[in-house]
Amino acid sequence: MRTWCDGAIRRLGRISVLALLWGLGVPAAHAATLDPSALPQIEAATFEVVQAKPTSDTLTYEKPLPLDLLPYQERTDKYHSIGTAFAIGHGRYVTAGHVLLAGRDSLWGAPALRDAKGNVYPIGKIEKFDLRRDFVVFTLASPPAGDAALAIDTKPTLNTVVYAVGNALGTGVVIRDGLYTSDTPEEQDGAWKWMRFSAAASPGNSGGPLLDKDGKVIGVVLMKSANENLNYALPIREVLGAPDGKAVMDARIDYRLDLFDTVQNGELKNQFALPASLADFYRDYQTRFDAYEDGLQKALLDREAANLFPNGAGSARLLHQQTIINGFPSLIVRGSDGEWGHSSTQPRYFTLDGNGYVRIGAAGHNGLIQIRRPDGADAAKFYGDAKARMDLLARTGLFQREVASEKVKITSLGKPISESTWLDRWQRPWHVAIWPLPYANALVVTYSLPVPDGSIMLMRFVPPSGLHDSRLDLDELSSFVYASYEGTLAQWKGFLADPKLQPAAFRNIHIDYDYGQRFSYASQRVAFAYPSSVQPVKPDNLLQLGFRFFLDGGKPVWDVGDVEIWKNNTSDDHNNVNVQRNIAPPSGLDDDMSSRWKKLSERQYPYNAVARYENDLMKIDAVVAPVAAGASPRVLYTAFFGTAGNQPQAEMKDKLDLLTKDMRVMEH
Structure with a gap:
């Protein structure tokens, strides 16, 4: 800035x-x-x-302005x-x-x-x-x-x-x-x-x-x-x-x-x-x-190149820690100790009709926003109409015009004056839209990333003369946004139907499901499937892809590190299937990472394919090694099944076996 x-x-x-x-x-x-x-x-x-x-004035207000x-x-x-x-x-x-x-x-x-x-x-x-x-x-x-x-x-x-x-x-x-x-x-x-x-x-x-x-x-x-x-x-x-x-x-x-x-x-x-x-x-x-x-x-970027995430020693912990699944985005920032980590404020929550909601937080000078599109909202219209998305955001009261002593809610910014697409370093397609606020001589700039259940955004209010400066910033910052992809299977259907919404990583990801029958996931890294007898495959299953940054053959990539499917989108019964990628941490990193990797590689508890009862839940984990694994693979996957209540050991093991039966790990 x-x-x-x-x-x-x-x-x-x-x-x-x-x-x-x-x-x-x-x-x-x-x-x-x-x-x-x-x-x-x-x-x-x-x-x-x-x-x-x-x-x-292109804006719409909740009532006439008290001029x-x-x-x-x-x-x-x-x-x-x-x-x-x-x-x-x-x-x-x-x-x-x-x-x-x-x-x-x-x-x-x-x-x-x-x-x-x-x-x-x-x-x-x-x-x-x-x-x-x-x-x-x-x-x-x-x-x-x-x-x-x-x-x-x-x-x-x-x-x-x-x-x-x-x-x-x-x-x-x-x-x-x-x-x-x-x-x-x-x-x-x-x-x-x-x-x-x-x-x-x-x-x-x-x-x-x-x-x-x-x-x-x-x-x-x-x-x-x-x-x-x-x-x-x-x-x-x-x-x-x-x-x-x-x-x-x-x-x-x-x-x-x-x-x-x-x-x-x-x-x-x-x-x-x-x-x-x-x-x-x-x-x-x-x-x-x-x-x-x-x-x-x-x-500045050339000066910082050696230590700019994902480069440098300060990036190692974030590149090797377990995948974080969180619907609300965060910005990857470097602290005063030189370590890269997540930064965002605790978001405010606003409900919308049809199970929709908006969460608004901040990181630095930027607004961080998540919009879950309401049930019944047409997916094509939501993704293709910037005005429709901003009208949902306006319902929160984020936009207000102060007139004398009164604040009047702006209910619509109208259509943007500019729209374009920006591909960040990881080939994620951000929809860039700009709206005028004529009364304030200011612009609203949004970078909107489509996700299955709606959209996540970076936002700034800027003076018109500062547009180039803000675009310069946001173009770069977009590559540092950490975001999971989640939604019900019904929502995923609309997202997967349009390749323009998907990052380049989805070219190697294939998701298929037949309600009441079977769910399958396949990528260049791992493939697995399970029948409805493990967990019912229904439209309200919540599928979460935990995308993250990690090194693949020494090259930084943005790809899936965690696949989680909950029985329903409220998950009140806590039934879920999880397949997670784990990588051997470099020496000298945190002891807890090394300890966890030792347990994984030696199939120690809780990764020993034996069910356990914890906090009113039955859980069972197993480790799946790469197909072409050597004596000491650097990548291991865990398969997990969990359900509420105390379930028989044999039944839990049967479901785990069904989950891992066709599971293949291609990387090593």
């Missing part, structure tokens, strides 16, 4: 995105004492920077105020670079200037831009008559009265006074000095002029100190002295993934020619920025 402010520009409410830079604790302003004769010139030369509000609760100005204004700009003469205007960049790929209109009379002026050409100094100089397509401009002072005096002029809190331009208190070196290498001043400034002031006692511009108001009530401005001489006809991209930016703590630092250094139209400027800027982030991610 980008940690520089440019990656975080968005609007989440009435306060503009500039609150991300400013914070909200602002001292009360002193009364301005400028000569009243200067005020008309200041008013004529200072503008709000605005973006047009969306004219249509009448909003302040009059907010509910009647056709524009969002996002900052301030001012005229410096000869048809040229200045604002903060981050204010202009708020318009990149925005769901709102392009940034424009609005004067005190409400006239709106589209931006014409971008003439100067500096990412690090955070300013832009531009023209207007049709400037106001008179070309009013502020006088300039490039040599201001310390400890004198100054005035911050700007569109504070998006409610119109105001003037507030304070002192020009000090200069402080720019953080990276002291290339210039910031002006620090005590005049109050608020979200919306960014890009406005800082004036001296005579009403002359001495700086561009840009940001607020994080720890004190001092604000920062760029000296106007830095704007005037910057080269004409050039956009300069020079900034420190870092990149990180929600997989480990390592950060890839870098310096973006690029430039392109100006003047350019606003659209061309955004295109040229975004192309370079996205390419730079591509390079940062590549550098």
Whole structure:
């Protein structure tokens, strides 16, 4: 994720995105004492920077929005105020670079200037831009008559009265006074000095002029100190002295993934020619920025390659431990101890009609979601209709729009504006869909993986300008999602009918069942079958394939490590059949793994084909070695049958024998 402010520009409410830079604790302003004769010139030369509000809404709500609760100005204004700009003469205007960049790929209109009379002026050409100094100089397509401009002072005096002029809190331009208190070196290498001043400034002031006692511009108001009530401005001489006809991209930016703590630092250094139209400027800027982030991610992954799961010593435990079957997904992440393991929060559970449900958790900056499609829901429609899936998710109340003091549930996001398929490293087909949230100038991005009982998802809410960054992250993170494939036999039927839903691993997996007769499973690794006399084969049998990551001939693969079939999908009677893959752990790994392997290889209890009674259950296990096993096979399979109540030893052994009769282990 980008940690520089440019990656975080968005609007989440009435306060503009500039609150991300400013914070909200602002001292009360002193009364301005400028000569009243200067005020008309200041008013004529200072503008709000605005973006047009969306004219249509693709969202559906549980009830009409209570827009009448909003302040009059907010509910009647056709524009969002996002900052301030001012005229410096000869048809040229200045604002903060981050204010202009708020318009990149925005769901709102392009940034424009609005004067005190409400006239709106589209931006014409971008003439100067500096990412690090955070300013832009531009023209207007049709400037106001008179070309009013502020006088300039490039040599201001310390400890004198100054005035911050700007569109504070998006409610119109105001003037507030304070002192020009000090200069402080720019953080990276002291290339210039910031002006620090005590005049109050608020979200919306960014890009406005800082004036001296005579009403002359001495700086561009840009940001607020994080720890004190001092604000920062760029000296106007830095704007005037910057080269004409050039956009300069020079900034420190870092990149990180929600997989480990390592950060890839870098310096973006690029430039392109100006003047350019606003659209061309955004295109040229975004192309370079996205390419730079591509390079940062590549550098990070190359740097971590030797220890990136499934590589490195920190992966060994996860690659050799028993398979975990869990319908709710997790993300494979590396802890501070260098060990790779599972990460996800305890999910919240929401019921749907027809035995459906939604579980919502998180891992890092990502939502982790499981949707079990309701009984009776058409499988083809569920898998093929992104809107239908998201409408089920919306029933949980995950999406809400805040209007004044009320939160209104969004019942549908409508159809996505973009859909595609992404194959992760293990050739699992993720359906990528993107929805707009126009009121918030944000996007909902989902990566949805089809599974027999529904879908699992990665989700993010992102600003439009951060879409490339988030796609870059999610493309990589998808390969680290740990997920089981489960569903009733009835649900598996719909999933197996469509090869497009299945990962590449299913090319070697063959599942067949005849209700009331027989169930069989076969892969390149193991094959087994059992008749209904072992366990009734019915539509509500719950089949779980415990996919996992492991090494096969030294090569990492994602394949089935555990096959479990429960008598029914509630499993209240605890009847189940299980076939599990086990691999010899390397020396030096956990003692419990070595102890378990010893028991397996020597057929010790409980793997001795003798039934046992534990916790009101009868259980019986046997070990099945590879067909072509040598003296010391590295792979062993266990066959298990369990049922509720105390059952006769002979009956348990008969069922185990039926389960293992046609069982073949092909790997070794």
